[in-house]
Amino acid sequence: MSEVLRVSGLHAGYGAGDILKGVDLALEKGRIVTMIGPNGSGKSTFIKTLAGLLPAREGTIELEGERLNELSPPKRVRAGVAYVPQEYNVFRNLTVLENLKIAREFMSAKRVNGKALDDDLIALFPELPAHFGKKAGNLSGGQRQMLAFACALAVRPKVLMLDEPSAGLSPLLMSAVFEKVKKVNAMGVSILMVEQNAREALRISDTCIVLAGGRVRSCGPADAVLGMKDLNRLYLGDASVAPSRVSDAL
Amino acid sequence: MRASPRPVFQTLFNGLITGVIMTLPALAVTLLFGVLKFPNFAVGAMMTVAAYLAFALNAQLGWPLLVASLVAALGMGFACIAIDQVTFKPLRERGAITLMVASLGLGFILENIARFAYGNTARSFVMELARPFRFFEIRMNREQMITIAVATAAMLLMWALLTRLPIGRAMRAVADNPALALVRGIESPRVIRWTWFITGVLLGVGGVLVGMDRALEPPMGSNYVISVFAAAILGGLGSPLGAFAGALIIGVVSELSTLVMAPNYRIGVPLMAIAIILIFRPQGLFGQPYIRR
DSSP states (O other): EEEEEEEEEEOOOOOOOOOEEEEEEEETTTOOEEEOTTTTHHHHHHHHHHHHHSSOOEEEEEEEEETTTTTTTHHHHHEEEEEOOOSSOTTTBBBBHHHHHHHHHHHHHTTTOSSSHHHHHHSSSTTTTTTTTSBBBGGGGHHHHHHHHHOOOTOOOOOEEEOOOOTOHHHHHHHHHHHHHHHHHHHOEEEEEEEEHHHHHTTTOOEEEEEEEEEEEEEEHHHHHHOOOOHHHHSSOOOOOOOSSSSHHH | OOOHHHHHHHHHHHHHHHHHHHHHHHHHHHHHHHHOOOOOTTTHHHHHHHHHHHIIIIIIOOHHHHHHHHHHHHHHHHHHHHHIIIGGGGGGGGHHHHHHHHHHHHHHHHHHHHHHOOSSSSSEEEEEOOOEEETEEEEEOOHHHHHHHHHHHHHHHHHHHHHHHHHHHEEEHHHHHHHHHHHTTTHHHHHHHHHHHHHHHHHHHHHHHHHHHOOOOOOGGGGGGGHHHHHHHHHHOOOHHHHHHHHHHHHHHHHHTTSSSOOOGHHHHHHHHHHHHHHHHHTTOOOOOOOOH
């Protein structure tokens, strides 16, 4: 299967020190990769660097062989990388319809048609049209998350990056969000997800990456990681002692 | 002291006109604050420069005032893009205070360019004289009618631009959440250029309206700065509807205050309004509570 996203030796951070210290990642087309790790391990920094909100100090980011490092965030979206931030992921003062419109108004014409939401996305998010006139800031947490997904998907991305999509949601909504992620993936979109709710996220993932201290500590099939007895220790506790290969922990 | 009904209505109308004139610069302040997050204190001087530009085309080159005003407003729009490139863009990463101080300095420079070119003598546009008329015992003149019509048309156009056109939606999106706008594919330099252009056009039209209402002199714009900021803060910085409402309220209340106190103290009204609104409702009438991200 061909690689859609490849990250090699990525260094990035705020201020003087690096938070990411040489992260590698390969996302194959049509797959879901979930990155887990303790708080402060650099998961959100990693995804923000891929989105272009933080500069990569070293290393390369490639989308289907095209180098993204020098592209601004809007150009990365146009190249096919969509990003849903963890918080503040919709324009609260704009209506739902305006959020959807603006998501694709600045894309090149070949990527989008004139409709606010394509039929397949309406099928995926049937609840959204009823709220088109409502301000996004007045939606519930779950509805906001769905709108953020729809906005990111409206540009027909090759890769969808999700930063903790279940954060702050009730267990019921959390399951609904992961169900949507699975359906989005079934539409052919490759997904890179950063998650704290490791078990739920890994159930729908193909590959798991454990990040700790800004380095990849482990990488392997998601179901293998899910079967580990010490999964909680890996993603909540001291992951610096995590095995370098998933097979070592089994 | 009890005011008789006629002065009350006349004063109310005069206040309405003052408020209507302020709607355009107040909207310019609030738009720019929304997108670039700094208070531009050069608004007054920008209005002055635009008014003198219209004066040059109208009184010196003999163009009709309407055409001269349109060219001056568009010219101010382009001038604002250039001013941003030279003055504010290099300071963008240094924060709101630096940009605000730069705008104060820019205001001094622009006002004195007008003073250097035309001196301190009051001047006026060349336009046909028309007799004032009375409507329900309220004295009105043609310039005031033009002011109401132009400001109303400008506000409607702004509303259409902000809600119906992609660039207007993009401006509101950048004002709402600049980081999200970037990852939604919105190029902020383009939005910033449009914001400055629209700011310049609004200030250009506003400057001509001030010149028509009073006279052209170098401090004509800066005389309005405190009231314009009071209007934008009262309405809620970043809210176009708030700027409109705030300008009308400040204009009317300032004029009405002259019925009960000496007109020299009128400037106290916008200052009091700023103090009261910042104490009791810092987000203004229509603004959103500030959330630090």
